[in-house]
Amino acid sequence: MNYTQYFHHCLETRNSFLCTGIDPDVDNIPAAFTKDVQGIYEFVRVIIQATAELSAAYKFNLAFFERWGWRGWQVLEKLVSEVPGDILLLADAKRGDIGNSSKFYARALLQELPFRSATVSPYLGSDSIIPFIEDENKGAFVLCVTSNPSGRELQEHGANKPLYIRTAELVQGLNQHKNLGLVIGATKPEQLLDVRQRFPSLPFLIPGVGSQGGGIETAVEVCRKNGLGLINVSRGILYPTEGKFPDNVRKSAENYHQLFSIKDDK
Amino acid sequence: MNYTQYFHHCLETRNSFLCTGIDPDVDNIPAAFTKDVQGIYEFVRVIIQATAELSAAYKFNLAFFERWGWRGWQVLEKLVSEVPGDILLLADAKRGDIGNSSKFYARALLQELPFRSATVSPYLGSDSIIPFIEDENKGAFVLCVTSNPSGRELQEHGANKPLYIRTAELVQGLNQHKNLGLVIGATKPEQLLDVRQRFPSLPFLIPGVGSQGGGIETAVEVCRKNGLGLINVSRGILYPTEGKFPDNVRKSAENYHQLFSIKDDK
Numbered sequence: 001m002n003y004t005q006y007f008h009h010c011l012e013t014r015n016s017f018l019c020t021g022i023d024p025d026v027d028n029i030p031a032a033f034t035k036d037v038q039g040i041y042e043f044v045r046v047i048i049q050a051t052a053e054l055s056a057a058y059k060f061n062l063a064f065f066e067r068w069g070w071r072g073w074q075v076l077e078k079l080v081s082e083v084p085g086d087i088l089l090l091a092d093a094k095r096g097d098i099g100n101s102s103k104f105y106a107r108a109l110l111q112e113l114p115f116r117s118a119t120v121s122p123y124l125g126s127d128s129i130i131p132f133i134e135d136e137n138k139g140a141f142v143l144c145v146t147s148n149p150s151g152r153e154l155q156e157h158g159a160n161k162p163l164y165i166r167t168a169e170l171v172q173g174l175n176q177h178k179n180l181g182l183v184i185g186a187t188k189p190e191q192l193l194d195v196r197q198r199f200p201s202l203p204f205l206i207p208g209v210g211s212q213g214g215g216i217e218t219a220v221e222v223c224r225k226n227g228l229g230l231i232n233v234s235r236g237i238l239y240p241t242e243g244k245f246p247d248n249v250r251k252s253a254e255n256y257h258q259l260f261s262i263k264d265d266k
Numbered sequence: 267m268n269y270t271q272y273f274h275h276c277l278e279t280r281n282s283f284l285c286t287g288i289d290p291d292v293d294n295i296p297a298a299f300t301k302d303v304q305g306i307y308e309f310v311r312v313i314i315q316a317t318a319e320l321s322a323a324y325k326f327n328l329a330f331f332e333r334w335g336w337r338g339w340q341v342l343e344k345l346v347s348e349v350p351g352d353i354l355l356l357a358d359a360k361r362g363d364i365g366n367s368s369k370f371y372a373r374a375l376l377q378e379l380p381f382r383s384a385t386v387s388p389y390l391g392s393d394s395i396i397p398f399i400e401d402e403n404k405g406a407f408v409l410c411v412t413s414n415p416s417g418r419e420l421q422e423h424g425a426n427k428p429l430y431i432r433t434a435e436l437v438q439g440l441n442q443h444k445n446l447g448l449v450i451g452a453t454k455p456e457q458l459l460d461v462r463q464r465f466p467s468l469p470f471l472i473p474g475v476g477s478q479g480g481g482i483e484t485a486v487e488v489c490r491k492n493g494l495g496l497i498n499v500s501r502g503i504l505y506p507t508e509g510k511f512p513d514n515v516r517k518s519a520e521n522y523h524q525l526f527s528i529k530d531d532k
Contacts, residue, residue, distance in 0.1 A: 023366070023367070025366060061367055063361075063363055063366070063367035063368070063369075063370035063371045063374070064366075064367070064370055066339075066370065066371065066374040067370035067371075067373050067374050067378065068374075068378070069339060069343060069374065069378045069379065070336045070337075070339035070340040070342075070343055071336075072374075073332075073335060073336035073339045074336040076336075077335060077336055092367075094361070094362055094363050094387070094390075095329075095360070096360055096362070096387050096389075097329055097360055098412065098413070098414040098416075098417075099414070100289070100291060100329070100330075101289070101327055101329035101330070101358075102329070103329075104329035104330055104332065104333035105329045105332065105333075107333050108329070108332040108333050108334075108335065108338075112333065112334070112335045113335065121360070121362050121387045121389050121390075122389060122420060123362075123387050123388060123389045123409055123412075123420060123421070124360075124387075124409065124412050124414060124416065124417055125412075125414065125416030125417050125418070125419035125420055125421075126416040126419060127414045127415075127416045127417075143389055143390070146364065146389075146390050146391075147364070148364040148365065148390060148391065148393045149393075150364075150390065150391030150392040150393045150394075151364075151390055151391050151393075152391070153391035153392060153432075153436055154388060154389060154391055154429065154432060154433065154436070155389070155391070157423065157424055157427075157429050157432045158423055158424045158425070158429075159424070159425050159426050160425050161423075163420065163423050163424075163429060166419075166420060166423045167420065170419055170420070
């Protein structure tokens with residue numbers, strides 16, 4: 001299966017656009033786990049057991065592993081090798097470089113590690129994106145409109161055309177293998193709808209739902225319009241404010257799984 | 267010493283803006299080294315022995331280590347702990363994220379590892395830069411005009427003002443601790459001179475000299491104008507085309523060390 005076929009397969013198996021974000025932070029994990037890299041490992045294993053049936057994808061945030069140095073990378077490697085099949089493994093690494101550096105970043109995530117897709121930052125242009133999409137069995141999501149307030153400082157630059165539209169044009173032009181998508185935050189519903197309308201063929205990875213307060217309805221709507229898409233929830237699933245762990249994690253994932261269903265059940 | 271004082275100290279000790287770029291690639295290292303992560307470790311140790319007296323800074327390119335997974339990170343950790351004092355350690359990681367992710371990327375490089383500075387990608391705005399510069403003893407260089415041809419795809423976006431000028435304005439506005447600088451490629455001499463004139467207070471990290479063909483004179487001129495600056499050479503020092511290893515490495519570094527001298531000896 002090429003990337004697009006596999007992406008479809010993962011979504012249809014779960015009947016949901018739910019992507020569970022793996023952002024393990026020792027300041028937030030239950031007290032039963034040690035506050036070190038071993039505690040992180042054991043915590044994420046339980047999270048995966050509780051959510052694997054409900055998640056079309058796992059988005060591993062590399063910052064939360066690199067913060068532990070090489071031991072964090074070692075734990076990341078163990079964890080991704082343990083994820084059950086039929087779940088799209090996405091490296092949220094936001095890498096972006098040129099030449100051999102770009103090739104090696106892609107290789108680290110998509111060949112040395114079993115990730116199927118990765119997030120890429122576009123500031124350096126096509127050179128930073130191409131190594132991630134040369135293999136039609138792998139893919140990437142390029143940062144377009146991010147969920148943070150300061151995202152607009154550069155992303156809205158341009159009197160006649162905001163930069164994020166230029167970014168989307170660049171991505172569309174590179175998408176020969178149909179394995180590229182855009183990262184657009186749920187906190188920016190107007191841009192979500194605008195980019196959806198202008199670039200109907202590009203799948204979205206949508207963070208910012210839940211703890212960050214982004215609107216769920218618009219996120220689901222734009223994913224349904226394309227057919228491919230992922231709506232990410234990290235803290236809202238990993239750290240529920242009530243209930244007994246890990247039942248509360250499962251319950252929270254069930255809730256988002258239902259909210260993000262592929263078919264409109266209304 | 268805060269970051270600026272330390273930066274000055276490293277430059278003055280060597281009387282040169284030379285930054286040696288550590289981009290170790292098994293396809294290019296001498297046959298005496300094994301083509302694995304251990305060979306990389308031993309190769310870089312010899313490079314450091316041959317160039318430490320001549321380099322004001324070492325720029326470690328993280329892609330070339332991550333490509334080996336956690337073992338690459340382990341070797342990186344060993345190598346940076348062995349670099350002699352009085353040399354500015356720079357992590358060329360081009361990270362860029364928001365919130366806790368941004369904090370953890372900064373922590374990984376500037377606290378867990380002994381890097382004094384790092385390269386940061388600005389697409390996500392201030393949120394991606396601030397965690398790297400909150401400690402006035404540490405610093406960062408933000409991507410502005412990159413040396414690759416496709417850099418202009420987004421960096422020159424904007425009818426009235428190119429994005430790279432907006433990036434430089436953003437960086438200048440965040441530079442309360444005087445620990446920020448810009449990455450501008452030597453392959454773009456017009457932009458180097460333009461940004462130098464508009465933003466006289468920001469130090470530059472200048473890649474693209476040597477193998478990438480960028481002009482040396484302009485690079486040296488804009489560094490001398492500010493007083494702080496780094497001109498990076500990676501392949502031109504690590505992989506000389508002639509001579510016996512490692513004497514040829516030393517000789518090449520001596521050449522660049524002289525070309526990049528802080529004071530004009532003419």
